[in-house]
Amino acid sequence: MxxxxxxxxxxxxxxxxxxxxxxxxxxIDVLNFAHGSIFMFSAFSVYLMLEHxxxxxxxxxxxxxxxxxxxxxxxxxHLLAFEPLRRRANARDREMQMLIVGVGLSAVPVALxxxxxxxxxxxxxxxxxKVETLHILGVPITSVQLIIMVVAFxxxxxxxxxxxxxxxGLALRAIGVDDETSSMMGVxxxxxxxxxxxxxxxxxxxxxxxxxxxxxAMTPSTGDFLILKAFAVIIIGGVGxxxxxxxxxxxxxxxxxxxxxxxxxxxxxxxxxALIFLLLLVRPQGIFGRRxxxxx
Amino acid sequence: MKRxxxxxxxxxGILALILSSGLSACxxxxxxxxxxxxxxxxxxxxxxxxxxxxxxxxxxQAENGMRIALEEINxxxxxxxxxxxxxxxxxxxxxxxxxxxxxxxAADKSVPLVIANTVTPIAAAAAPIMQRQGVPFISSxxxxxxxxxxxxxxxxxxxxxxxxxxxxxxxxxxxxxxLGILYDxxxxxxQDIAEKIYPGLADEYGLTIxxxxxxxxxxxxxxxxxxxxxxxGADAIFLGVAGAQAATxxxxxxxxxxxxxxxxxxxxxxGVLKPAGKYAIGVTxxxxxxxxxxxxxxxxxxxVYKSKYNGxxxxxxxxxxxxxxxxxxxAIKQANSVNRGDVLKGLQEVTSGTIDNSPRGGVTxxxxxxxxxxxxxxxxxxxxxxxxxx
Amino acid sequence: MDFLGQNEILxxxxxxxxxxxxxxxxxxxxxxxxxxxxxxxxxxxYFTAVASIHWGWGAFSSISMAMLISMALGALLAPIVRxxxxxxxxxxxxxxxLIAGVAARNGGELTGGAEGLFGIPIMVGTGTALLIATAxxxxxxxxxxxRMGRMIEAVRVDNELSLSTGISVQTVxxxxxxxxxxxxxxxxxxxASFRSIVTPLDLGFGPVILALTMLxxxxxxxxxxxxxxxxxxxxLPTVLTSVxxxxxxxxxxxxxxxxxxxxxxxVGVATDLRRRLAVKRRVRNAIPVKxxxxxxx
Numbered sequence: 013m014x015x016x017x018x019x020x021x022x023x024x025x026x027x028x029x030x031x032x033x034x035x036x037x038x039x040i041d042v043l044n045f046a047h048g049s050i051f052m053f054s055a056f057s058v059y060l061m062l063e064h065x066x067x068x069x070x071x072x073x074x075x076x077x078x079x080x081x082x083x084x085x086x087x088x089x090h091l092l093a094f095e096p097l098r099r100r101a102n103a104r105d106r107e108m109q110m111l112i113v114g115v116g117l118s119a120v121p122v123a124l125x126x127x128x129x130x131x132x133x134x135x136x137x138x139x140x141x142k143v144e145t146l147h148i149l150g151v152p153i154t155s156v157q158l159i160i161m162v163v164a165f166x167x168x169x170x171x172x173x174x175x176x177x178x179x180x181g182l183a184l185r186a187i188g189v190d191d192e193t194s195s196m197m198g199v200x201x202x203x204x205x206x207x208x209x210x211x212x213x214x215x216x217x218x219x220x221x222x223x224x225x226x227x228x229a230m231t232p233s234t235g236d237f238l239i240l241k242a243f244a245v246i247i248i249g250g251v252g253x254x255x256x257x258x259x260x261x262x263x264x265x266x267x268x269x270x271x272x273x274x275x276x277x278x279x280x281x282x283x284x285x286a287l288i289f290l291l292l293l294v295r296p297q298g299i300f301g302r303r304x305x306x307x308x
Numbered sequence: 309m310k311r312x313x314x315x316x317x318x319x320x321g322i323l324a325l326i327l328s329s330g331l332s333a334c335x336x337x338x339x340x341x342x343x344x345x346x347x348x349x350x351x352x353x354x355x356x357x358x359x360x361x362x363x364x365x366x367x368x369q370a371e372n373g374m375r376i377a378l379e380e381i382n383x384x385x386x387x388x389x390x391x392x393x394x395x396x397x398x399x400x401x402x403x404x405x406x407x408x409x410x411x412x413x414a415a416d417k418s419v420p421l422v423i424a425n426t427v428t429p430i431a432a433a434a435a436p437i438m439q440r441q442g443v444p445f446i447s448s449x450x451x452x453x454x455x456x457x458x459x460x461x462x463x464x465x466x467x468x469x470x471x472x473x474x475x476x477x478x479x480x481x482x483x484x485x486x487l488g489i490l491y492d493x494x495x496x497x498x499q500d501i502a503e504k505i506y507p508g509l510a511d512e513y514g515l516t517i518x519x520x521x522x523x524x525x526x527x528x529x530x531x532x533x534x535x536x537x538x539x540x541g542a543d544a545i546f547l548g549v550a551g552a553q554a555a556t557x558x559x560x561x562x563x564x565x566x567x568x569x570x571x572x573x574x575x576x577x578x579g580v581l582k583p584a585g586k587y588a589i590g591v592t593x594x595x596x597x598x599x600x601x602x603x604x605x606x607x608x609x610x611x612v613y614k615s616k617y618n619g620x621x622x623x624x625x626x627x628x629x630x631x632x633x634x635x636x637x638x639a640i641k642q643a644n645s646v647n648r649g650d651v652l653k654g655l656q657e658v659t660s661g662t663i664d665n666s667p668r669g670g671v672t673x674x675x676x677x678x679x680x681x682x683x684x685x686x687x688x689x690x691x692x693x694x695x696x697x698x
Numbered sequence: 699m700d701f702l703g704q705n706e707i708l709x710x711x712x713x714x715x716x717x718x719x720x721x722x723x724x725x726x727x728x729x730x731x732x733x734x735x736x737x738x739x740x741x742x743x744y745f746t747a748v749a750s751i752h753w754g755w756g757a758f759s760s761i762s763m764a765m766l767i768s769m770a771l772g773a774l775l776a777p778i779v780r781x782x783x784x785x786x787x788x789x790x791x792x793x794x795x796l797i798a799g800v801a802a803r804n805g806g807e808l809t810g811g812a813e814g815l816f817g818i819p820i821m822v823g824t825g826t827a828l829l830i831a832t833a834x835x836x837x838x839x840x841x842x843x844x845r846m847g848r849m850i851e852a853v854r855v856d857n858e859l860s861l862s863t864g865i866s867v868q869t870v871x872x873x874x875x876x877x878x879x880x881x882x883x884x885x886x887x888x889x890a891s892f893r894s895i896v897t898p899l900d901l902g903f904g905p906v907i908l909a910l911t912m913l914x915x916x917x918x919x920x921x922x923x924x925x926x927x928x929x930x931x932x933x934l935p936t937v938l939t940s941v942x943x944x945x946x947x948x949x950x951x952x953x954x955x956x957x958x959x960x961x962x963x964x965v966g967v968a969t970d971l972r973r974r975l976a977v978k979r980r981v982r983n984a985i986p987v988k989x990x991x992x993x994x995x
Contacts, residue, residue: 018532105914112953113954116950132365132579135584137583152565228583229559240903277493278522285797292786296783397939411707
C-alpha cells in the first residue's frame with residue numbers, strides 16, 4: 013500500500029517535469045533538452061531573491077516568480093535557438109540537432125548556478141512558508157507533495173482540454189499533424205510556437221519551485237538528472253499524448269519504487285531501463301503514441 | 309591560460325624563470341639565486357585544480373589554502389633565497405582535461421612536482437600519467453585506490469576507514485545499535501564505506517546493519533528508500549550521499565518522524581545541510597579539519613583564512629591545499645634540488661616523521677597516505693559545531 | 699617541450715573518440731539511430747581491462763576478443779531492435795548502454811564497482827593506434843564509394859525504394875550493427891590501454907552526448923565528419939581552459955551554435971557549397987532553355 017503512495021508522489025513529480033517537454037515535442041516539434049536547466053534555473057532565481065532580499069516569501073509569490081522566469085527563459089531559448097534551427101535544418105536531422113542544441117544551451121544556466129553556489133545545494137524553504145506533514149494510510153505526505161500531486165494532474169487535465177477544445181489547441185494540433193498545410197489555413201505558426209514554448213517554460217518553472225520545496229534541496233545539475241527520466245517517460249507514453257505522459261510517469265515511478273522496495277536498490281536503474289527497452293520493442297510508438305516517434 | 313598564484317609574476321618573471329632554470333640545468337654558478345644551495349631562484353610547481361564545474365567548491369578552497377601556505381613559505385624564506393611559485397590550471401571538473409593537463413605537466417621537465425586539487429574520478433585520470441612518467445604527485449582531495457597507484461603518489465585525506473571509526477564510535481556512545489545505510493552507488497568512496505567498511509566495523513562498535521539501500525546520483529526522491537530503512541527498524545542512519553541528496557534524505561527522514569542519529573561523510577561539510585533546516589540538527593560526521601575545531605592550530609589557520617577571504621570559513625579542502633604546498637616545499641628543501649628523483653627522495657624523508665604545522669593537527673604518513681586524528685563535527689541547524697570525542 | 703610529448707594524451711583521445719564516432723556513424727549512415735556502438739565502446743574497454751588485469755592477456759588477444767564479443771552482441775541486438783526507428787531506436791540503445799553501465803557498477807571485484815578498474819598496462823603505442831585508425835578509415839571510405847556507397851545511401855534515404863531495387867535492407871542494417879560493434883570495441887580497447895583506467899562513467903550518459911555532438915557538428919554522413927567532430931570536441935575543452943571561469947558557458951554556446959548554424963555538420967556545409975557552385979557552373983554553361991529547378995533541391 014505504502015508503495016502506491018510513494019509511486020504516486022514520484023509520478024506526479026515526473027509528470028510535472030515532463031508535461032511541458034512532451035507538449036512542445038508533440039505539437040511544434042521542438043525537443044527541448046534545455047527544459048531541465050530552465051526548471052533548475054527558475055528555482056535558482058527564486059533562491060537568489062530569497063538570499064538577496066533576506067526575507068521570507070509565500071508559496072504564491074515563489075511560484076509566480078519561478079513560472080515567470082521559466083516562461084522568459086523558454087521563450088528566449090525558442091527565439092534564439094529553435095526558431096533559427098527550424099528554418100535551417102531539414103526535417104530528417106532536426107530532432108538530433110535539437111537534442112544537441114538543447115544539451116549545449118542547458119550547460120549555460122548550469123555553469124552560472126555552479127559559479128554562484130560552487131556546486132552546493134540550495135533550498136527554498138523559509139519562515140514565511142508553512143509546510144505541514146499529513147498522514148495518508150500511515151505514510152507521511154507534506155503539504156507541498158499534495159500540492160504537487162494536485163497541480164500536476166490539474167495541469168495535465170487543463171492542457172488536454174485546451175488542446176482538445178480551444179481554437180489555439182486546434183491550431184496547435186494542426187501544426188503537429190501538418191506544419192505547412194496548417195499555415196496555409198491561416199495558422200500563425202511562429203507566434204503559436206512561441207506561446208507554446210513560453211507555456212512549457214511556465215510549467216518548468218512551476219515544477220522547479222515546487223519540486224525543490226518538496227525535496228528540500230536542489231543542485232545545479234538536478235535538472236539534468238531529471239531530463240533523462242522525462243525523456244524515458246515521454247517515449248514510454250508516446251510523444252505528444254497527454255494521457256501518455258501521465259501513464260509513462262506512473263509506469264516509470266511505479267517500476268522504480270517497486271524495484272527499490274524489493275531489492276537493495278543497486279539494480280533499480282538497470283531494471284527500469286530494461287523495462288523501457290522491452291516496452292519499446294513491443295510498442296515502438298509508445299503506449300499512447302499515434303504515430304511513430306520519427307517519420308522515416 | 310594559467311593562473312599564477314603569486315601576484316608578482318609578469319613577463320619579466322617568466323623570463324627570469326626560463327633563464328634561471330636553464331642556467332641551473334647547466335650547473336652554472338653565476339646564478340643570482342641560491343646556486344650554492346642547489347635550488348634555482350624560482351621553483352614553480354604545478355597545480356591542477358577544479359576552479360569551475362560541479363566540484364569547484366572544494367577545488368577553490370584548496371586553491372585558497374595553497375595561497376596561504378605559499379605566502380608563509382616565501383615570507384619566512386623557507387627555501388632561502390629561492391622563491392616558490394605555483395602555476396594553476398583549471399580542470400573544469402573534466403576528466404579528459406585532467407589527463408591532458410597532467411601529460412603536459414609531466415612533459416615539462418622543469419616541473420618538479422604536481423598537486424591535484426580535484427575529486428576522485430577526475431584525479432584518477434591524472435594519477436596513472438604521473439606514476440608512469442615518474443612525477444612526484446600530491447593528491448589533496450582524493451585518496452581512492454585508483455589514485456594511489458604507487459611510489460610517486462602522496463595522498464592527503466585521511467582514509468575513510470579511519471574517519472568512519474570516529475563516526476561509529478559516536479553512534480556507540482549514543483547507544484544506537486541498529487544502523488540503516490543509504491548510499492550513492494555511483495560514488496566509489498561511498499560504495500566502499502557502505503559495502504565494506506561499516507560491515508567490518510559493525511561488531512567492534514556493537515552495531516547491527518538492518519538495511520543497506522543503494523541509490524543513484526540521479527535519484528531525486530528518497531522517501532521510498534528512507535521508508536524502507538525506517539521500516540527495518542533503524543535507529544541510526546549512515547548518510548552515504550552528498551550534495552542535494554543529503555539534504556533531501558535528512559528532510560524526508562524527519563518528515564517520516566525519524567528522530568534517531570545521522571552520521572555522514574565530510575561530503576556534507578560546508579553548508580550542504582542548510583536547506584534541510586531543522587531536520588538536519590544533529591547530523592554528525594567525521595572530518596580531517598573543520599573551522600569549528602577547538603585545536604589551537606586549526607583556530608589560527610581559520611583566522612588567517614577568514615581574514616584573507618572575506619570572512620568565508622575554511623573547510624577540509626583548504627587544509628589539504630595548505631598541507632600540499634608545505635609538503636612540497638619541505639620535500640624540495642630536503643632534496644635541495646628540483647630534479648624529480650631527488651624531490652621524491654625528499655618526500656620520502658620528510659614524511660617519515662610527524663608534520664606539526666598542519667591545520668589538521670599532527671599529521672603522520674603511512675605508505676604515502678597521510679593520517680590525522682580528525683574530529684567529529686555536528687550541524688546545529690544553522691552552522692557546524694565541534695563534538696567532544698566520545 | 700615537444701608537441702607530441704605534451705599532447706600525446708590528446709592525440710590518443712582524438713583517435714579513440716574518432717573510432718567511437720565512426721562506430722555510431724556506421725549505423726547512422728544506413729538511417730539507424732543506434733547507440734549500440736557506444737555500448738560496445740564501453741564493453742570493449744571493460745573487457746580489455748578485465749582480460750589484461752585479471753587474466754594477463756596481451757593487447758592483441760584482449761582487444762580482438764573484445765571485438766568478437768561486441769560483434770556477437772551487435773548480431774544479437776540487430777534482430778531484436780529491427781522494428782525500431784528514429785528516436786525510439788535511440789532510446790532503446792541508450793537504455794541498453796546504461797544497463798551495461800549499471801552492470802559494470804555492480805560487478806564487484808571483476809569490474810571494480812563504482813571505482814572501475816585501474817592499472818591497465820599500456821599495450822599499444824600511439825603510432826600503432828594511428829595506423830589502426832587509418833586502416834579503419836580507409837575501409838570506411840571505400841564503403842562510401844561505388845556500388846556499396848550507393849546501396850548504403852539508398853537504404854538511408856528510402857527503405858521501400860531500396861527493397862524494390864533488390865537491396866535487403868535488414869541485411870544491410872545487420873551488417874551495420876556488427877561492424878559498428880567491432881569498431882566501437884576497438885576504440886574502447888585502445889582507450890582502456892591508453893588511459894589505464896575504465897570507470898562506469900564510460901558507459902554513462904556523458905559519452906552518449908559527446909558522441910552525438912561530434913557527429914552532429916562534424917557531419918553524420920562520412921568518415922570525414924567523424925574525424926572533424928572528434929578533433930574539434932577532443933581539443934575544445936583544453937583550448938577553453940584559457941577562457942577561465944566561463945569555460946562551461948562558452949562550451950555550451952559553441953555546441954549549440956554549431957548545431958544551429960552548421961546544418962548537416964561541417965562536411966554537410968562543405969558539400970552544400972560545392973554543389974551550389976557546381977550547379978551555378980552548370981547553369982552558366984548550359985544552353986539557356988529551361989533551368990532545372992529540381993537539381994538545386
